[in-house]
Every structure is written in C-alpha cells, then in structure tokens.
Amino acid sequence: MTATTQRAASRTKAKERARFEPRIVAFCCNWCSYAGADLAGTSRMQMPPNIRIIRVNCTGRIDPSFILDALYEGADGVLVSGCHPGDCHYTSGNLRMRSRYVLLKRLLEQAGIEPERVHLQWASAAEGDVFAQGVTDMVERIRRLGPNPVRRRR
Amino acid sequence: MTDERVIRVEPVTRLEGHGELTIRLGTDGKVRAVQFNVSSTRFFEKFLEGRYAEEAPRIAPRICGICPEPHHLASVKAVEAAWGVHPPAPAVKLRRLLINAKQYSSHALHFFALAAPDFLAGPLGEPAKRNVVAIIKALPDVGKMALQVMQFGQELAAAVGGKAIHPVTAVPGGMMNPFSEEKRDEFLKRAEQAMEWTERTLDLAKKVVEDYWDVVTKFAVVPTYYLGMHNKGALEIYDGKLRVMSPEGEVVEDFNPKDYRKYYGEYVPDHSYATHIYYRPVGYPEGIWRANSLARINVADRMATPRAQEALEEMRERLGRPIHATFAYHWARVIELVQALEEITVLLEDPDIVSTDVKLSDVEPRRGEGVGCVEAPRGTLVHNYWTDERGIITKANLVVATNNNIAGIEKSLLQAARQVFEEHAHESFSLPRPMIP
Amino acid sequence: MTKRAAFAQLSSCWGCDQSLVDLHLKLLDVLPELEIVYWPAVVDYKLKDLENLPDRSIHFGFVEGSCRTREDEHLLRTMRAKSKVLVAWGSCSCYGGVQGLANQWTLKELLERKFLKAETITDGRIPDENVPGFKEDIRPNPDVVPFDVLLPGCPPTSDNTAEALSALLAGQPFDLPEKTVCDQCPKVREEKHIKVVHRTHEGKVDPERCLLDQGYLCLGFATIGMCGAQCPSVNTPCKGCFGPPPGIKDHGAKIISALGAIAEMSPEELKEAFPDPLGSFYFTDYAASYLSRLVGHTKEEEQ
Numbered sequence: 001m002t003a004t005t006q007r008a009a010s011r012t013k014a015k016e017r018a019r020f021e022p023r024i025v026a027f028c029c030n031w032c033s034y035a036g037a038d039l040a041g042t043s044r045m046q047m048p049p050n051i052r053i054i055r056v057n058c059t060g061r062i063d064p065s066f067i068l069d070a071l072y073e074g075a076d077g078v079l080v081s082g083c084h085p086g087d088c089h090y091t092s093g094n095l096r097m098r099s100r101y102v103l104l105k106r107l108l109e110q111a112g113i114e115p116e117r118v119h120l121q122w123a124s125a126a127e128g129d130v131f132a133q134g135v136t137d138m139v140e141r142i143r144r145l146g147p148n149p150v151r152r153r154r
Numbered sequence: 155m156t157d158e159r160v161i162r163v164e165p166v167t168r169l170e171g172h173g174e175l176t177i178r179l180g181t182d183g184k185v186r187a188v189q190f191n192v193s194s195t196r197f198f199e200k201f202l203e204g205r206y207a208e209e210a211p212r213i214a215p216r217i218c219g220i221c222p223e224p225h226h227l228a229s230v231k232a233v234e235a236a237w238g239v240h241p242p243a244p245a246v247k248l249r250r251l252l253i254n255a256k257q258y259s260s261h262a263l264h265f266f267a268l269a270a271p272d273f274l275a276g277p278l279g280e281p282a283k284r285n286v287v288a289i290i291k292a293l294p295d296v297g298k299m300a301l302q303v304m305q306f307g308q309e310l311a312a313a314v315g316g317k318a319i320h321p322v323t324a325v326p327g328g329m330m331n332p333f334s335e336e337k338r339d340e341f342l343k344r345a346e347q348a349m350e351w352t353e354r355t356l357d358l359a360k361k362v363v364e365d366y367w368d369v370v371t372k373f374a375v376v377p378t379y380y381l382g383m384h385n386k387g388a389l390e391i392y393d394g395k396l397r398v399m400s401p402e403g404e405v406v407e408d409f410n411p412k413d414y415r416k417y418y419g420e421y422v423p424d425h426s427y428a429t430h431i432y433y434r435p436v437g438y439p440e441g442i443w444r445a446n447s448l449a450r451i452n453v454a455d456r457m458a459t460p461r462a463q464e465a466l467e468e469m470r471e472r473l474g475r476p477i478h479a480t481f482a483y484h485w486a487r488v489i490e491l492v493q494a495l496e497e498i499t500v501l502l503e504d505p506d507i508v509s510t511d512v513k514l515s516d517v518e519p520r521r522g523e524g525v526g527c528v529e530a531p532r533g534t535l536v537h538n539y540w541t542d543e544r545g546i547i548t549k550a551n552l553v554v555a556t557n558n559n560i561a562g563i564e565k566s567l568l569q570a571a572r573q574v575f576e577e578h579a580h581e582s583f584s585l586p587r588p589m590i591p
Numbered sequence: 592m593t594k595r596a597a598f599a600q601l602s603s604c605w606g607c608d609q610s611l612v613d614l615h616l617k618l619l620d621v622l623p624e625l626e627i628v629y630w631p632a633v634v635d636y637k638l639k640d641l642e643n644l645p646d647r648s649i650h651f652g653f654v655e656g657s658c659r660t661r662e663d664e665h666l667l668r669t670m671r672a673k674s675k676v677l678v679a680w681g682s683c684s685c686y687g688g689v690q691g692l693a694n695q696w697t698l699k700e701l702l703e704r705k706f707l708k709a710e711t712i713t714d715g716r717i718p719d720e721n722v723p724g725f726k727e728d729i730r731p732n733p734d735v736v737p738f739d740v741l742l743p744g745c746p747p748t749s750d751n752t753a754e755a756l757s758a759l760l761a762g763q764p765f766d767l768p769e770k771t772v773c774d775q776c777p778k779v780r781e782e783k784h785i786k787v788v789h790r791t792h793e794g795k796v797d798p799e800r801c802l803l804d805q806g807y808l809c810l811g812f813a814t815i816g817m818c819g820a821q822c823p824s825v826n827t828p829c830k831g832c833f834g835p836p837p838g839i840k841d842h843g844a845k846i847i848s849a850l851g852a853i854a855e856m857s858p859e860e861l862k863e864a865f866p867d868p869l870g871s872f873y874f875t876d877y878a879a880s881y882l883s884r885l886v887g888h889t890k891e892e893e894q
C-alpha cells in the first residue's frame with residue numbers, strides 16, 4: 001500500500017467506526033440483573049438500544065461456550081451481569097462465573113481477540129442505574145474497539 | 155526451460171515425511187539438477203513459545219510419530235539443562251531403556267517395511283508387490299518375524315513411556331512412573347526370543363548385501379562428512395559427545411552438544427521446506443554431512459556391546475571406514491539393532507531399573523538456556539530452548555535428525571540419477587533373482 | 592471380497608500410520624480384507640495413480656494430518672472425491688492437531704521464525720521453488736470437505752483403528768462414545784476442591800489417587816474416553832489429545848466451565864496458574880475452537 005491509499009483506507013475505517021452500532025449480547029441473571037434491567041426500563045433510564053438480553057437462572061449456568069458462540073455468531077461484545085458476591089441465589093454461581101470469566105479473558109487475549117469484548121458486572125435488582133451505566137460503558141468500550149471481526153467480514 | 159525434461163516423483167514413497175523428487179534432464183541427456191523437495195513443515199519452533207517448558211516433552215514428540223521417543227527425551231533434556239536439573243540415576247536408565255526400545259523397533263520398521271521390499275521383491279518389482287504387505291503374503295515367515303521384532307520394541311517403549319507413540323513419562327527431574335518388576339521379568343524373557351530374531355535379521359541383511367554387492371559398492375557412493383554421538387569412542391544414543399568425521403575419515407571435531415551452534419550451519423534451499431544442516435566451519439555445500447546409522451558407525455571407534463562389535467568388525471573388514479556407500483546404511487542399521495537389544499538386556503538386568511527413586515520433587519524452573527541432544531534412529535537430534543524465570547519457553551531452536559541427511563540424500567540422488575540416466579550403469583549391475591517373484 | 596482402502600497423509604507426524612502398523616500380528620487378520628490402492632508410507636503408488644482412480648471407487652479413505660499446505664488440500668479433496676466413506680483419522684484430521692496451535696500467529700511470523708531467524712540458519716530465505724506454499728491457517732479437515740466418520744486421537748490407539756476398520760468392513764456404523772477418560776481411569780476420586788494447581792514436574796504424584804484431586808491439571812473429565820486412560824495410568828496428566836466427547840463444541844470452554852466449578856481459588860491465583868490457557872486447554876484442537884475460527888476471519892481480512 002502506498003502512503004496515500006493507506007491514508008484513504010484509514011479514513012474509511014474511521015468513518016466506518018463512526019457509523020458503527022455495536023451489537024451486544026447480555027446474559028442476565030434472573031434474580032438480580034434481569035430485574036435491574038427491567039427497573040431501568042420501567043423507570044425510563046437512558047440506555048443505549050444496542051443490547052439483546054438473554055435471561056439465565058444464574059450466571060453460574062452460563063457455559064463459556066455460550067459467550068464464545070455469541071462472539072462467533074457476530075456479537076461485538078458480551079456482557080454478563082449477575083448478583084453481587086454473597087448474594088447469589090445458588091450461593092456461589094456468580095463466583096464460578098467469575099473464575100470462568102478470568103480464564104476466558106486470558107484465553108481471548110492469548111488468541112488475539114480484545115478481552116474487553118467480554119465483560120462481567122454485578123448489579124442487584126434494585127440497581128437499575130448500575131445496570132444501565134454498565135450497558136452504556138460496554139457500548140462505549142465496544143465502539144472504540146470496532147466491529148467483531150466475523151461481522152466485519154460478512 | 156522448454157528444452158528440458160522434468161521428472162517428478164510425487165510423492166516419494168516408503169519414507170516417513172512428505173517429499174517429492176524433481177530431476178531435470180537436458181536435451182543432451184545430462185542430469186541438470188536433482189531436488190529433494192520436502193513439501194511440508196509445521197512450525198513447532200514457533201508454537202512452543204509461551205508454553206510451560208515441562209509440557210514441551212509432551213508436545214515435541216508430535217514432530218515425528220515414527221520416532222517420538224528421541225524427541226520426548228531431547229526435549230526433557232533441554233529443559234533440564236536450562237533449569238540446571240539432574241535426574242536420579244535410575245530415571246536415566248529408564249530413559250535409556252526407552253530410547254533403545256525405540257531404536258530397536260524403528261530400525262526394524264525401516265529395514266523390513268521401508269527398505270527390504272526393494273531387495274526382496276527387486277528394485278524393479280511391481281508397486282503392488284514391492285511392499286511389506288506383499289512380503290507378508292509372499293514370505294510369511296519373514297513377514298511374521300518382522301512384525302514380532304517391531305512389536306517387541308514398540309511394546310517395551312509403551313511399557314516405559316506410557317504410550318509407544320508420543321510417550322508421556324519423562325518430565326524435568328526424572329520419570330513420572332517407575333517400571334514394575336512384573337514388566338521387567340516379562341520383557342527380559344521376551345528379549346531372549348528377540349535375540350534370535352535379531353540374529354536372523356542380521357543374516358538377512360548380510361545376505362542382501364552380498365546379493366546386491368554391485369549396487370551397494372557402486373551405486374550412490376557419495377563421500378560426505380559424518381555426524382554422530384559417542385561415549386569414549388563407543389557408539390552412543392542417549393548422552394555423549396558429538397563427533398564430526400571428514401570424507402577422508404579423519405575426526406575433525408569432537409564437541410559437547412551444548413556447543414552445537416559453533417559447528418552446525420543450516421542452509422535453506424529454494425526448493426525444500428526441510429533445511430540442509432552442514433558442518434559450518436567448512437561451509438555449504440562442501441560441509442554437507444550425513445547422520446543416521448552409517449554416520450554413527452563411521453564416527454564411532456567401536457560398538458558399546460560385544461555382539462554388535464563383532465558385527466561391526468565384519469562390516470569394516472568388507473567395506474572399511476569410513477563407508478560412503480549409501481546402501482550400507484541398511485547394514486549399519488542392523489548392527490545398531492543388535493546393540494539396541496544388547497543394551498536393553500543389560501538395562502533390564504540392572505536392579506536399578508525397577509527402582510522407585512525415579513523423580514525429583516523439588517525441581518525449580520528458572521531463566522536459562524538448554525540444549526538437549528540424543529541420537530534418533532535417523533540421526534542426531536537437537537532441541538534448544540530458552541526459558542524465562544517462570545520456566546516458560548521464550549524461544550526454541552530445533553534441529554531434527556532428518557535434516558542432517560537431506561543434503562546428503564540429494565547428493566546421493568544426483569549421483570544415482572547420473573548413473574541411471576547418463577551412464578545407464580544400472581543395466582550392467584548384476585542383480586539377484588528377487589525372493590518374491 | 593476385499594475392500595479397496597486408501598491411507599493418505601496430509602501434514603502430520605505419521606503417528607496415526609504407525610499406530611495402524613502397531614497392530615503387529617493382528618495386521619495379518621486385517622490386511623487380507625483390504626486391497627490397498629494408496630498408502631505412500633508403505634506402497635509405491637503415486638499421487639497420479641490416486642488421481643486416476645474413478646470417483647467413489649475407494650471403499651474406505653483414511654485421511655491423516657491437516658492442511659498446512661496447498662498440496663495437502665489438493666490431496667484431501669482428491670481423497671474426498673475418490674472415497675465412498677471418508678474417515679478423519681486422528682486428531683490432526685478431526686481438529687487440526689497440535690500444529691493448530693500455530694494459529695496463534697500469522698503465517699508470516701511462522702515463516703520468519705523457521706526460515707529467517709532460526710539460530711542455526713546461515714542464509715535465510717523462504718523456499719518457493721517446486722514447493723506447494725502454505726495455508727494461512729490450519730483448519731479442521733471437516734471444515735474443508737465433508738467426512739463420514741470421525742476417529743480422533745493423537746494417535747488413535749491401534750485398537751481404535753482396528754475397531755473402526757472392522758465396523759466399516761462389516762458395514763456397521765462407527766459411533767464415538769459419550770464417556771470420558773475419567774470413566775476409564777483406575778484412580779480413586781473424591782469430591783473436588785482444587786486450591787492450588789501444580790505443574791507436572793512439581794512434587795510427587797500419589798499413584799492411587801486422582802491426579803486432578805491432587806491439583807494436577809488432568810483433563811480426563813473433558814476428554815472423550817477412547818484411549819483407556821493411557822496417561823493417568825502411568826501417573827501423568829491427560830492433556831486431552833483425543834478432544835472432547837461428542838456434542839461438546841469447544842474443548843477449552845468445557846474445561847474452563849469445569850474449572851470454574853471446582854477451583855477454589857481467587858481470580859488472581861487462577862490467572863497466575865494458567866499463563867498459557869490456549870496451549871493447556873486445546874492441545875490438539877485449537878484449530879477447531881471458536882476463537883481460532885474467529886481469529887482466522889481477522890487474518891483473512893488483513894491479507
């Protein structure tokens with residue numbers, strides 16, 4: 001590539017990025033974050049529309065392959081939202097999730113995929129605002145990273 | 155060029171690995187070039203990076219499924235050298251048992267399945283007949299013996315290494331699993347029977363050499379340097395010094411494997427993914443060397459065991475030292491087969507072999523560089539790793555056995571092609587009647 | 592009546608081949624049933640001979656190894672066309688094999704390390720004459736052409752191959768078992784509470800007890816049980832070389848999932864314990880993972 005074409009290419013990239021609307025899959029625990037999301041919705045808090053919520057019984061039920069599958073199917077980011085440590089309905093489901101999350105992030109990094117595409121947060125049923133802020137941050141984070149490579153290609 | 159004829163042999167068969175042969179002939183009928191095109195490589199030296207060094211002995215065997223034991227052991231030795239670890243003596247004996255078991259089965263496989271078909275069915279036999287499957291059908295006695303010889307070596311390797319293909323027990327600091335008395339007794343008994351087969355194999359090899367005397371002494375005779383391991387002059391395959399012998403038969407180098415980079419050059423040809431290893435001080439192509447059985451036999455003053463020594467003396471009487479005849483590799487291989495079995499017997503008789511003191515429990519990873527060197531059936535094998543303070547591999551350099559021979563193989567093929575296409579020498583060779591009609 | 596069989600090797604170590612030969616005397620029962628029409632390790636037929644066979648004229652085609660080069664891919668497609676039943680023979684063929692770990696880097700980085708920067712190289716260049724050229728990435732063979740039978744293992748044991756062969760000869764299906772290596776393992780197991788992860792060289796293994804219970808990363812729980820628990824039987828952790836049981840889409844994800852359930856360790860300790868999750872969790876099947884496929888797309892894009 002010559003310098004000019006390179007510049008042109010990076011300009012198109014920047015434009016693409018500005019137009020880019022991240023698609024995010026959120027796995028939410030039924031007992032806390034899902035209710036929190038609901039609360040955020042009913043109290044009309046500002047929340048970006050880029051998110052598809054999947055309700056799970058507990059974050060401990062999320063198999064890491066769900067997250068990888070979501071990325072593989074084209075999600076630009078995956079947010080996992082669960083009860084605060086100590087508040088899990090099944091005692092330690094969320095701690096299991098946290099261990100899996102740590103290993104998964106390390107794996108993403110080693111494979112050459114931005115680990116920030118996957119994020120874990122805690123938000124109780126009363127914390128509609130925390131949930132909404134989490135989603136906003138996630139969208140921002142992914143906007144900076146750009147589209148999922150799979151989607152860029154399709 | 156259009157005025158050339160190109161002969162492609164695709165793939166080269168009865169060889170473990172991926173290769174093609176390209177021969178370019180001019181319109182004058184002269185051989186312009188012969189290329190041995192090794193057509194694949196899998197980049198182990200790169201993907202070992204970032205892994206725990208103690209796992210390298212599990213990964214590295216996959217470089218070669220025919221000879222995984224030498225890779226397993228060169229790898230573990232490299233890690234131990236990098237970390238400054240010295241395994242207990244009984245563990246070393248177990249490893250020697252493992253590598254000799256492999257030497258035994260691999261040489262048998264090579265002799266019976268890869269080489270013998272040419273001699274038993276005749277080099278001009280039909281493809282459908284010129285293979286070990288056909289031998290098994292036509293000469294069931296030889297076939298059955300061949301299978302049993304291989305079986306003995308493979309099963310012994312599995313007994314020590316956990317699996318014969320891609321062994322698992324060697325770990326920095328020793329061996330994960332001791333050898334049981336039951337197994338020792340079983341294999342000692344089987345070794346007696348194996349000696350009988352081995353003697354018969356030696357006789358068969360000698361007969362083949364006699365029958366094909368013309369081919370052996372006149373065809374593809376190429377002087378090169380030779381590289382091989384020895385221990386105080388005796389042929390050695392697990393741990394020793396490396397010797398380089400000149401084509402004139404002079405020992406020009408005798409060095410500790412950890413210094414291999416001073417003596418090894420790696421030339422990258424345009425036409426092969428396998429590099430050509432050569433004797434660096436002399437340069438390429440002058441310094442082309444060969445490794446493997448014949449090279450070891452050339453550089454060693456003697457065999458390490460008595461029966462093999464007798465066999466060596468007989469060979470030297472007939473062919474001298476050094477021997478440049480490519481076909482003499484087969485004879486050399488069988489002499490090593492004898493040594494491997496004798497070493498196996500000595501090791502099995504050693505009470506240490508069933509010792510449970512086979513592994514240190516206080517091995518500490520550290521930053522370092524280590525070289526692990528053993529003799530694989532196909533030649534000298536070097537693994538060289540660099541590790542960080544956690545014992546993670548940061549860099550690896552591998553010089554696999556076969557690459558020591560590629561340039562030499564090409565030289566032999568060029569010589570053979572000239573003899574066939576230019577001199578038609580093969581027409582005047584006297585060939586025996588094939589044993590498989 | 593004998594059946595026509597072919598054994599083809601893509602980029603591989605030939606261990607699957609050796610494991611067939613390791614049937615030893617049992618070969619005498621198997622071989623008479625087969626007419627071998629291609630097997631470069633043993634028989635002198637050339638690629639042309641294979642290419643000249645009529646389509647679907649081989650009863651059983653066994654493919655060992657994976658596509659590292661373009662020549663490999665050609666051979667794979669040829670084998671598919673010529674074979675009625677195509678068998679992915681070994682973990683290289685089923686999942687990409689150990690060389691799939693190279694997918695962590697770009698082809699350029701691999702070539703540089705091997706041909707330009709290796710310590711012993713005196714005059715580096717990337718070979719390009721009469722050699723086939725490399726593929727950017729390793730992919731599992733079933734991503735390239737459809738297969739009829741999967742026979743994983745690195746290598747499959749001799750008995751595994753014999754069983755598959757005799758099922759094929761009898762015209763029966765060959766299905767993979769649901770069980771794991773743990774189901775075949777003789778070690779005594781307890782409730783799992785992993786508080787520390789030991790590296791293989793550390794300490795001394797108690798030969799009676801489950802290695803995972805002792806803190807060694809033994810992957811028997813996430814690995815298909817076909818080998819008879821060869822490694823744990825000699826006090827060595829299973830590295831998962833046969834890949835996961837059927838139905839598990841991603842070996843590493845399965846392992847991470849299980850570790851999450853049994854590791855009683857802080858996030859920091861866990862991170863510390865697994866500096867190389869990719870190498871540790873996908874020994875022979877990284878190319879078949881979600882991540883490798885994802886990254887493969889990025890690489891293609893950058894080309």
Ligand code: SF4
Nearest residue numbers: 604606681682683745
């Ligand atoms: S599956 Fe394993 S044994 Fe078979 S060819 Fe691949 S690396 Fe070798």
Ligand code: SF4
Nearest residue numbers: 773776801802809811
């Ligand atoms: S984890 Fe390993 S040692 Fe434990 S039962 Fe499973 S295979 Fe056996």
Ligand code: SF4
Nearest residue numbers: 818822829830831832
């Ligand atoms: S125990 Fe595990 S690593 Fe060992 S052969 Fe079986 S599947 Fe492979």
Ligand code: FES
Nearest residue numbers: 029058088089093
């Ligand atoms: S119940 Fe909410 S994370 Fe377990």
